[in-house]
Amino acid sequence: MSKFWSNAVKRSNPYIPGEQVNNPEIIKLNRNENPYPPSPLVLKAIKKEVGQSLRLYPSPTVDTLREEIANLYDLGKENVFIGNGSDEVLAFSFMAFFEPGQAIRYPDISYSFYPVYAKLFDIPVEEIPLQDDFSIKPSDYYDSEGGVIFPNPNAPTSLYLNLAGIEEILRHNQDRIVIVDEAYIDFAEESAVGLLKKYDNLLVIQTMSKSRALAGLRLGFALGSPELIEGLVRIKDSFNSYTIDRLAIAGGVAAIKDKAYFTEKKEKVIATRSWVTEELEKRGFTVLPSQTNFLFVTHPEKDAARLYEQLKENLILVRYFNKPEIANFIRITIGTDEEMKTFFHVLNRLENF
Amino acid sequence: MSKFWSNAVKRSNPYIPGEQVNNPEIIKLNRNENPYPPSPLVLKAIKKEVGQSLRLYPSPTVDTLREEIANLYDLGKENVFIGNGSDEVLAFSFMAFFEPGQAIRYPDISYSFYPVYAKLFDIPVEEIPLQDDFSIKPSDYYDSEGGVIFPNPNAPTSLYLNLAGIEEILRHNQDRIVIVDEAYIDFAEESAVGLLKKYDNLLVIQTMSKSRALAGLRLGFALGSPELIEGLVRIKDSFNSYTIDRLAIAGGVAAIKDKAYFTEKKEKVIATRSWVTEELEKRGFTVLPSQTNFLFVTHPEKDAARLYEQLKENLILVRYFNKPEIANFIRITIGTDEEMKTFFHVLNRLENF
Structure with a gap:
């Protein structure tokens, strides 16, 4: 707190963006970025x-x-x-x-x-x-x-x-x-x-x-x-x-x-979303019916906060929100097919799905 | 005015930037841009x-x-x-x-x-x-x-x-x-x-x-x-x-x-400012002692608004401020030596300096 701050600064409660990590080995499924490059x-x-x-x-x-x-x-x-x-x-x-x-x-x-x-x-x-x-x-x-x-x-x-x-x-x-x-x-x-x-x-x-x-x-x-x-x-x-x-x-x-490129990549993300949803459901997750490039999921037997940590230890970053109503959910950005296969590879090993 | 506007919009009095022109023939000495490209x-x-x-x-x-x-x-x-x-x-x-x-x-x-x-x-x-x-x-x-x-x-x-x-x-x-x-x-x-x-x-x-x-x-x-x-x-x-x-x-x-490039170009602008100041003074202008990349000038016998218009008709754009205290001044951005020579070429012809 500084005596020079305006009331606007004093009352502000700044936004905290999703974690940034520089390790290129990490698969980042935490910020809803597009897995494909621009056109x-x-x-x-x-x-x-x-x-x-x-x-x-x-x-x-x-x-x-x-x-x-x-x-x-x-x-x-x-x-x-x-x-x-x-x-x-x-x-x-x-x-x-x-x-x-x-x-x-x-x-x-x-x-x-x-x-x-x-x-x-x-x-x-x-x-x-x-x-x-x-x-x-x-x-x-x-x-x-x-x-x-x-x-x-x-x-x-x-x-x-x-x-x-x-x-x-x-x-x-x-x-x-x-x-x-x-x-x-x-x-x-x-x-x-x-x-x-x-x-x-x-x-x-x-x-x-x-x-x-x-x-x-x-x-x-x-x-x-x-x-x-x-x-x-x-x-x-x-x-x-x-x-x-x-x-x-x-x-x-x-x-x-470049409408063609846009449509192609968008449809690719939607197709990946579809199989990832199925695979998660097979493993007992509840997946909200997503119309985005991410999935919001919970599992009746798994602790979401722990899952987030375990994935992170295995170099996969998803987003966890520490908020009571959604404390047992994680948000998973749709990556490339390859990234999502790695995600399941790690998940299977972690939880013996 | 829209019924949906906040009081902030209603009381606002937006800034008007210096004229933008797309004619590549125009010499733009109106926005204090650097005449040299970036490093x-x-x-x-x-x-x-x-x-x-x-x-x-x-x-x-x-x-x-x-x-x-x-x-x-x-x-x-x-x-x-x-x-x-x-x-x-x-x-x-x-x-x-x-x-x-x-x-x-x-x-x-x-x-x-x-x-x-x-x-x-x-x-x-x-x-x-x-x-x-x-x-x-x-x-x-x-x-x-x-x-x-x-x-x-x-x-x-x-x-x-x-x-x-x-x-x-x-x-x-x-x-x-x-x-x-x-x-x-x-x-x-x-x-x-x-x-x-x-x-x-x-x-x-x-x-x-x-x-x-x-x-x-x-x-x-x-x-x-x-x-x-x-x-x-x-x-x-x-x-x-x-x-x-x-x-x-x-x-x-x-x-x-790139400190070397920065220093070189900055000094070039200052050198141009120096000879342009002298040339303007020779023609009877009062030039405020500039420590910027522009000159603020007035002439005892010339109307600044008219000069601005005449220069513009000749494809040279400078800045004129329609404000009583400075209504007889124009602001001239320092261009390249070549641009400033053209400026004087036009000015000489206009006003028989």
């Missing part, structure tokens, strides 16, 4: 941009990338906001659409950055318990005071809420913003983007970190009405004119353009 | 990083770059904070060290982003007039209510305040943070970094955009006591865990390492 066209586009022009400021409006994303979803450029990772987009959204003193709602088991933002910006929260099957009950989110935010699919549960449910939440919050945080949507049924035409209180947030394998480049985006996007732009232009560097812009454009 | 070692280091690893999150603590910068200034890693451009560092600093309701002081002619941050974060301001010669008078900043911030050298005036003056301001604000924004310091006499040992209320902010020719990569940093750096880290980790992408980290480390 070769992305690497090519970035390399082309590495030169003289780095001395010049990038575009403050990032129009090339906005247009590419707009085309992808049949929207206009004015419906798209780009941020330095979806965490930055979320932070700007909290500033732009939530108000200190007005309580927002989100699921109690959810992305653990939401309470961090709320602390920073002094926004009261109502953490709504999930149902017993870990699903979100739409009516719990009706008539919020300050707005609603939830991931879809949810993390770390991996569960998807269908569009009918989302529509219910939107209809019962017409004067408040509902943010649907779609970090994992490309591994799921359908985005809520189609609802933008009908609901002006909807903001959809996505990232290029997961399905487009660009966690290291920092690109996220929001989709919404021109008024909402203008709100985000006003916050961003009051904060940092140039949030997206030249290399990220070039890489992002190429990543959206 | 070849920077480009090499970035290219090496363009690959597989982009699928992985970058380091949230950016230790490699922090250590490199710490070594440069004979500090520890715990004295260094890295941001996505110095504008982001400034934004986090406003959140970490200034308090809504407590008035901060800065010069009325200064970096025009300060009032933008103040609006966003609801911090009252006392804009202190510069002296008649555009210099900062230290005693004007004594005993501030909420803290002090100023660029040194100042922009757009290009004038440097010596360390004795800065020390006076620090000594008379011992319970408040004084931020010295050293975006242009590498073109000037001496950084205030040396004062960190003596004053725990000092935060120094620098950027790699100007002297290291990396405006397109977005890297800035703050130097201060471990407590102040911890305050910034807490804000950042409540906002966005991974603000610096993998390519920027690689490029930043290489940029700090």
